[in-house]
Amino acid sequence: MRERGRERRIAGGVAIGGLGMSDVYSMVLAGGVGSRLSILTEQRAKPAVPFGGKYRIIDFVLSNLANSGYFDAALLTQYRPLSLIEHVATGRTWDLDRSLGGLQILQPYLEAETGEWYRGTADAVYRNLLQIAQRTSVADVLILSGDHVYAMDYRPLVRFHREHRFPATVAVTPLEDRDPRQFGVVETDSNWQIAGFEEKPAQPRGKWASMGIYVFRRDILTRLLREDAADSESDHDFGKNIFPRLIRVADVGAHVFEGYWQDIGTVEAFYEANMKLLDPAHIDAVARPSWPIRTPSVDAPPARVTTEGGVVRSLIANGAVVRGHVEDSILFPGVVVEEGATVRGSIIMNGCGIEAGSRVERTILDKRVRVGRGASVGGDGAAPVNRRVPDLLANGLTLAGKSVIVEPDARVGRNVCLGGFARIPSGTSVEDGEYVDGDLPATLRLSAGSVRGSP
Amino acid sequence: MKRVMAFALAGGRSSGLSVLAQTRSVAAVPFAGKFRLIDFTLSNCVNSELYTVAVLAQYAPLSLAAYVGRGEPWDLNRRDGGVTVLQPYVRQEGARWYEGTADALRQNLDVLENSGAERVFVLSADLVYKMDYSWVLEHHWASRAEATLVTGRVPYGEVSRFGMLDADPEGRILGYVEKPGSSPWPWAFMGIYLFETAFLKQLLLETRGADLIIDVLGPRLGQDERLRAYFYEGYWDDMGGIREYYRAHQRLLEDPPAPDLYDPEWRIYSRSEEMVPALFEPSARVERSLFANGARVAGNVERSIISPGVHVDRGAIVRDSIILNGSRVCHGAVVERAIIDKDVVVGAGARVGRMAEASEITVIGKGAEIHPGAAVAPGSVVPVALSALLDAGART
Numbered sequence: 042m043r044e045r046g047r048e049r050r051i052a053g054g055v056a057i058g059g060l061g062m063s064d065v066y067s068m069v070l071a072g073g074v075g076s077r078l079s080i081l082t083e084q085r086a087k088p089a090v091p092f093g094g095k096y097r098i099i100d101f102v103l104s105n106l107a108n109s110g111y112f113d114a115a116l117l118t119q120y121r122p123l124s125l126i127e128h129v130a131t132g133r134t135w136d137l138d139r140s141l142g143g144l145q146i147l148q149p150y151l152e153a154e155t156g157e158w159y160r161g162t163a164d165a166v167y168r169n170l171l172q173i174a175q176r177t178s179v180a181d182v183l184i185l186s187g188d189h190v191y192a193m194d195y196r197p198l199v200r201f202h203r204e205h206r207f208p209a210t211v212a213v214t215p216l217e218d219r220d221p222r223q224f225g226v227v228e229t230d231s232n233w234q235i236a237g238f239e240e241k242p243a244q245p246r247g248k249w250a251s252m253g254i255y256v257f258r259r260d261i262l263t264r265l266l267r268e269d270a271a272d273s274e275s276d277h278d279f280g281k282n283i284f285p286r287l288i289r290v291a292d293v294g295a296h297v298f299e300g301y302w303q304d305i306g307t308v309e310a311f312y313e314a315n316m317k318l319l320d321p322a323h324i325d326a327v328a329r330p331s332w333p334i335r336t337p338s339v340d341a342p343p344a345r346v347t348t349e350g351g352v353v354r355s356l357i358a359n360g361a362v363v364r365g366h367v368e369d370s371i372l373f374p375g376v377v378v379e380e381g382a383t384v385r386g387s388i389i390m391n392g393c394g395i396e397a398g399s400r401v402e403r404t405i406l407d408k409r410v411r412v413g414r415g416a417s418v419g420g421d422g423a424a425p426v427n428r429r430v431p432d433l434l435a436n437g438l439t440l441a442g443k444s445v446i447v448e449p450d451a452r453v454g455r456n457v458c459l460g461g462f463a464r465i466p467s468g469t470s471v472e473d474g475e476y477v478d479g480d481l482p483a484t485l486r487l488s489a490g491s492v493r494g495s496p
Numbered sequence: 497m498k499r500v501m502a503f504a505l506a507g508g509r510s511s512g513l514s515v516l517a518q519t520r521s522v523a524a525v526p527f528a529g530k531f532r533l534i535d536f537t538l539s540n541c542v543n544s545e546l547y548t549v550a551v552l553a554q555y556a557p558l559s560l561a562a563y564v565g566r567g568e569p570w571d572l573n574r575r576d577g578g579v580t581v582l583q584p585y586v587r588q589e590g591a592r593w594y595e596g597t598a599d600a601l602r603q604n605l606d607v608l609e610n611s612g613a614e615r616v617f618v619l620s621a622d623l624v625y626k627m628d629y630s631w632v633l634e635h636h637w638a639s640r641a642e643a644t645l646v647t648g649r650v651p652y653g654e655v656s657r658f659g660m661l662d663a664d665p666e667g668r669i670l671g672y673v674e675k676p677g678s679s680p681w682p683w684a685f686m687g688i689y690l691f692e693t694a695f696l697k698q699l700l701l702e703t704r705g706a707d708l709i710i711d712v713l714g715p716r717l718g719q720d721e722r723l724r725a726y727f728y729e730g731y732w733d734d735m736g737g738i739r740e741y742y743r744a745h746q747r748l749l750e751d752p753p754a755p756d757l758y759d760p761e762w763r764i765y766s767r768s769e770e771m772v773p774a775l776f777e778p779s780a781r782v783e784r785s786l787f788a789n790g791a792r793v794a795g796n797v798e799r800s801i802i803s804p805g806v807h808v809d810r811g812a813i814v815r816d817s818i819i820l821n822g823s824r825v826c827h828g829a830v831v832e833r834a835i836i837d838k839d840v841v842v843g844a845g846a847r848v849g850r851m852a853e854a855s856e857i858t859v860i861g862k863g864a865e866i867h868p869g870a871a872v873a874p875g876s877v878v879p880v881a882l883s884a885l886l887d888a889g890a891r892t
Contacts, residue, residue, distance in 0.1 A: 342531075345753075
């Protein structure tokens with residue numbers, strides 16, 4: 042019934058297409074929970090996590106689209122989309138607010154009386170197949186991820202895909218020293234056709250990692266998604282289900298992308314990808330003037346540094362004020378580092394206040410955290426792993442969620458996680474590896490059950 | 497503000513700002529690392545809820561028009577009102593440049609007429625200040641004035657740059673002297689007016705002179721009870737010349753700075769380029785300075801303003817200077833007490849200006865190239881590069 046309804050609407054002439062529309066339609070997957078980013082994704086989707094002193098992770102893919110001239114795109118959201126939707130808004134920042142095509146935000150919706158959340162990345166696209174079907178001018182669909190940091194021109198990928206007449210092509214990057222157990226690893230033949238695929242192998246045969254970036258001929262994508270939707274065994278995931286199925290049924294190309302590419306999957310990856318920006322050659326490669334990464338910038342005056350020798354090897358955004366010492370760190374707009382305070386090896390997000398004489402080391406502070414006078418957060422060197430999230434906080438990094446308050450003279454150790462709005466009382470200590478639960482104010486909490494899908 | 501509009505006078509060609517105003521109108525001169533002078537006026541309008549603004553541009557109007565655009569950075573892209581840049585245009589009776597403030601308004605009386613505004617602010621767009629115009633409006637209303645002139649304090653040593661006003665505590669204007677040698681009154685006219693629309697129209701049509709304060713209002717000042725003064729007590733500075741421009745930047749480096757650009761209650765908006773945050777390399781040594789996004793610092797920077805895209809290479813020294821967008825100070829170069837306009841290259845080992853307190857400020861025009869090892873004497877002005885002049889119409 043539902044399917045027929047769809048077809049009729051398309052036949053009825055609501056098809057979009059023709060002049061000015063791109064023949065490539067892009068779908069950006071931005072709905073995942075991102076639980077491996079811990080409390081950074083407590084209140085926001087992973088693509089909305091702040092990055093690099095002024096950006097959010099989603100800026101990279103949206104800027105790549107705009108810079109590639111692919112303006113016809115959809116953003117598929119599901120998990121805590123508010124920050125993401127506010128950030129992306131109409132897409133104007135990236136010139137994606139077009140009168141023809143442009144950026145759409147696709148949220149899960151109710152179909153007639155019933156509705157379901159997206160069951161996986163493939164399901165998210167499947168349930169929006171109508172968007173693809175009605176774009177009659179679209180030849181290929183680009184599937185992208187909202188949580189990658191990279192500067193990539195998608196046009197060579199699409200050109201390669203078309204020249205070789207592959208039904209589908211996947212972008213790959215040299216595996217090199219990446220951990221193969223985190224990637225789909227592919228082998229290629231001499232024609233850049235995929236000859237073998239292993240999912241997260243310990244001993245890989247291939248030397249290319251799949252980037253989770255695909256370009257599909259429209260008909261093949263439609264067919265695969267319909268088959269996958271009917272498969273009750275499937276998790277409806279692109280990497281896990283669609284890609285292996287694709288390789289079984291069709292010739293798939295592999296297009297090599299040589300530039301920097303990082304999937305921000307874990308706290309550690311997030312930290313390293315940020316710190317890498319302190320290398321001038323790297324930041325020039327990721328955000329070069331000819332390939333700008335755009336973001337709806339906070340309009341703030343230039344950063345103000347008052348102390349002598351106060352800032353070394355750091356990235357400091359407009360609107361930050363440094364009266365103390367900052368080293369190997371990234372400061373977002375509105376951060377204030379007071380006199381005698383030291384920030385080292387840390388990522389300090391918007392509006393944090395580091396008060397006089399305090400010390401912050403190897404720590405990620407989410408927005409609006411206060412570190413009181415004389416307090417100390419994080420530290421260098423090894424420490425016992427976090428007792429609740431041992432796999433996420435094991436290398437000594439400390440993490441504080443939004444609006445945490447570390448009162449004067451309190452001490453917070455390494456591998457510590459402080460949940461959003463937590464308050465560490467003056468003079469107390471949080472030992473290495475502790476997890477302090479957040480304390481979201483009642484006014485910001487949803488009452489139980491209020492998210493049920495009633496219209 | 498309902499039924500109120502503003503004309504922002506973007507100025508003609510100011511000689512005071514030397515080569516800084518050669519490729520752009522004064523209102524478009526960069527300020528504080530990421531702003532332009534007109535940002536203060538437009539931001540004050542928006543923060544005062546005054547949403548209909550016409551910018552009157554004469555000199556190099558293209559750059560200003562491109563910068564203001566549809567007014568999005570200031571939230572002035574509106575269905576009703578918003579911002580427009582009005583350039584001189586050809587009429588049936590022929591084309592004329594704006595000959596002065598009054599003339600510019602006279603040529604655009606139709607804009608005022610069509611706006612339906614009952615009151616109109618006339619603002620000078622080359623001031624650095626934060627002012628809530630609604631206070632002026634309130635005072636104007638309460639004193640039943642036909643015209644209110646906004647005055648601000650200036651030090652006695654500087655009265656010769658201003659028109660000085662005498663007024664009683666209620667704001668009745670008792671006298672006015674243009675650029676006097678000395679003045680018993682500390683109140684300078686700031687170039688900010690609020691008029692009843694009908695009164696302004698009548699004045700403009702009855703008089704012939706080109707200048708609003710001298711020719712049109714001058715004869716009435718001290719004679720007409722309907723002209724009132726408003727006393728503004730906050731920080732303001734006019735960018736009358738290189739010395740004032742330089743001094744205003746030095747005040748930004750004081751703690752606390754004046755004006756406070758970091759005040760969330762009265763933000764100054766601007767249209768900025770998309771650039772990565774300022775990057776400080778391991779060899780950077782910085783002290784008491786402002787750094788805009790896009791700055792790249794590997795050398796020494798002290799008491800200076802570093803604008804977007806400026807590179808200070810390793811081994812370079814910048815002291816007490818203002819470096820505008822996209823310029824580069826190469827290895828071993830020393831820049832002291834200088835203002836360096838956009839896209840300048842100070843070659844390796846070159847020397848620009850000198851620290852001595854007494855030495856004059858050195859100014860390097862847009863796009864100029866200082867050759868490696870060259871020395872630019874303190875107080876000299878290096879002209880704008882020809883290439884920068886050629887595209888001055890397109891961008892600044």
